[in-house]
Amino acid sequence: MGAECKDKLKKIEDVLKGRGVKLTNQRREIIEFLAQADKHLRAEDIYDGLKDRGIGLATIYRNLELLRVNGVVTEISHGKYRYYELRMFSSKCTHIHFKCESCGVMKDIVDKDIIFDIIKIKNELEARHDLTIDDYSFILSGKCGDCKE
Amino acid sequence: MGAECKDKLKKIEDVLKGRGVKLTNQRREIIEFLAQADKHLRAEDIYDGLKDRGIGLATIYRNLELLRVNGVVTEISHGKYRYYELRMFSSKCTHIHFKCESCGVMKDIVDKDIIFDIIKIKNELEARHDLTIDDYSFILSGKCGDCKE
DNA sequence: CTTGATGCAAAGGATTTGCACAAAT
DNA sequence: ATTTGTGCAAATCCTTTGCATCAAG
Numbered sequence: 246m247g248a249e250c251k252d253k254l255k256k257i258e259d260v261l262k263g264r265g266v267k268l269t270n271q272r273r274e275i276i277e278f279l280a281q282a283d284k285h286l287r288a289e290d291i292y293d294g295l296k297d298r299g300i301g302l303a304t305i306y307r308n309l310e311l312l313r314v315n316g317v318v319t320e321i322s323h324g325k326y327r328y329y330e331l332r333m334f335s336s337k338c339t340h341i342h343f344k345c346e347s348c349g350v351m352k353d354i355v356d357k358d359i360i361f362d363i364i365k366i367k368n369e370l371e372a373r374h375d376l377t378i379d380d381y382s383f384i385l386s387g388k389c390g391d392c393k394e
Numbered sequence: 395m396g397a398e399c400k401d402k403l404k405k406i407e408d409v410l411k412g413r414g415v416k417l418t419n420q421r422r423e424i425i426e427f428l429a430q431a432d433k434h435l436r437a438e439d440i441y442d443g444l445k446d447r448g449i450g451l452a453t454i455y456r457n458l459e460l461l462r463v464n465g466v467v468t469e470i471s472h473g474k475y476r477y478y479e480l481r482m483f484s485s486k487c488t489h490i491h492f493k494c495e496s497c498g499v500m501k502d503i504v505d506k507d508i509i510f511d512i513i514k515i516k517n518e519l520e521a522r523h524d525l526t527i528d529d530y531s532f533i534l535s536g537k538c539g540d541c542k543e
Numbered sequence: 544c545t546t547g548a549t550g551c552a553a554a555g556g557a558t559t560t561g562c563a564c565a566a567a568t
Numbered sequence: 569a570t571t572t573g574t575g576c577a578a579a580t581c582c583t584t585t586g587c588a589t590c591a592a593g
Contacts, residue, residue, distance in 0.1 A: 267547080267548080267592080269547095269548065269549085269591085269592095271548080271549075272548095287582090288583080289582080299549095300549085300550090301549065301550040301551065302550090302551095302583090303549075303550065303551075303552095303583090304548080304550070306582090306583060306584070307548085307549085307584085308548095310584095320473075322471035322472050322473060322474075323471050324469070324471055325471075325476075325557085325558075325581085325582075326582085327473075327474075327583090341519065343525065343527075346528070354519060354523055356519065356522065356523070359515055359518060359519060362511065362515055363515065366508055366511055366512065366532075367534065370505065370508060370534065373508075374492075374503055374505070374539075375538075375539035375542070376492065376534070376536055376538060376539065376542070377536045377537040378534050378535070378536040379495070379535060379536040379537075380534070380535050380536065381532070381533065381534040381535070382532075382533050383515075383530070383532050383533075384530065384531050384532075384533070385516065385525070385527050385529070385530040386527070386528060386530070387525055387526045387527040387528040387529065388525065388526040388528075389524075389525060390524035390525065393524070393525075416567080416572080416573080418566085418567090418572095418573065419566095420573080420574075421573095437558080438557080448574095448575085449574085449575085450574065450576065451558090451575090451576095452558090452559075452560080452574080452575065452577095453573080453574055453575070455557090455558060456559085456560095456573085456574085457573095459559095474556085474557075474582090475557085476557085
């Protein structure tokens with residue numbers, strides 16, 4: 246685990262402590278597993294990665310929900326599945342999600358310019374339609390570069 | 395059923411015929427039920443509205459999927475539920491979806507200016523990230539005007 | 544101790560599927 | 569007749585929950 250990752254974990258631990266939530270071994274493993282993934286994961290994916298360490302599926306589900314409520318992970322629903330990603334610095338970071346219908350991968354699109362546009366849209370919607378927006382997600386689906394041809 | 399609605403139904407029927415899909419009674423009822431709803435519906439909502447007419451839940455699910463594949467309805471996943479709406483003239487019409495976490499309603503936000511912005515974002519993402527985007531949805535959640543106070 | 548977290552197995556709930564029957568061509 | 573669609577019930581799959589046990593303060 247790199248220094249940057251350790252740093253993030255430390256920050257997440259602080260967030261949780263401030264909310265009276267313990268960073269148990271299982272929770273740390275789940276967070277680290279999410280941190281090293283290059284795509285979004287379902288509860289079952291995490292379970293497959295961690296079951297050898299004796300972590301049960303129910304624990305994964307319970308903690309993903311706990312981490313979601315405490316702002317550590319973001320949930321993305323698409324079709325019948327729910328995917329999770331580390332939110333890290335949620336207030337600063339908006340994600341765009343892309344699901345490739347060919348290979349099934351669910352990934353982030355990182356694009357600073359466009360994130361800025363999306364935040365503007367969100368703010369405008371809030372003002373124009375008399376809403377309080379707590380959360381939002383922009384999900385696209387189609388074919389990724391590899392599957393396109 | 396108003397004239398405008400009849401017209402839309404006719405157009406949908408044409409689309410389906412062109413794809414070799416029959417407009418059965420059940421399918422027409424599902425489509426009409428979606429057309430008259432002022433919010434997005436789950437399969438179960440449609441079933442509740444149509445079960446007295448002897449339409450089974452499995453038929454609803456099967457046909458929602460069939461209508462989705464044929465471009466007649468759009469599916470919106472949020473948390474554990476999947477909602478459906480009539481797509482009507484999909485290429486011309488982008489929707490923004492809002493779920494109120496207080497009253498649970500899932501609705502469209504109609505806002506022509508912002509839809510234009512979103513389409514631009516979608517096009518830009520396609521070009522900049524080497525993707526083919528077939529579908530996309532912008533889902534927001536929070537509190538609606540009624541629940542806000 | 545006391546409280547909260549975990550693993551396992553069972554339950555729950557949304558969605559899908561198998562099958563016999565009905566509808567349409 | 570043959571094909572396709574439907575209703576019902578059973579099965580499936582993802583997710584949640586109950587409960588006994590474990591870990592931490």
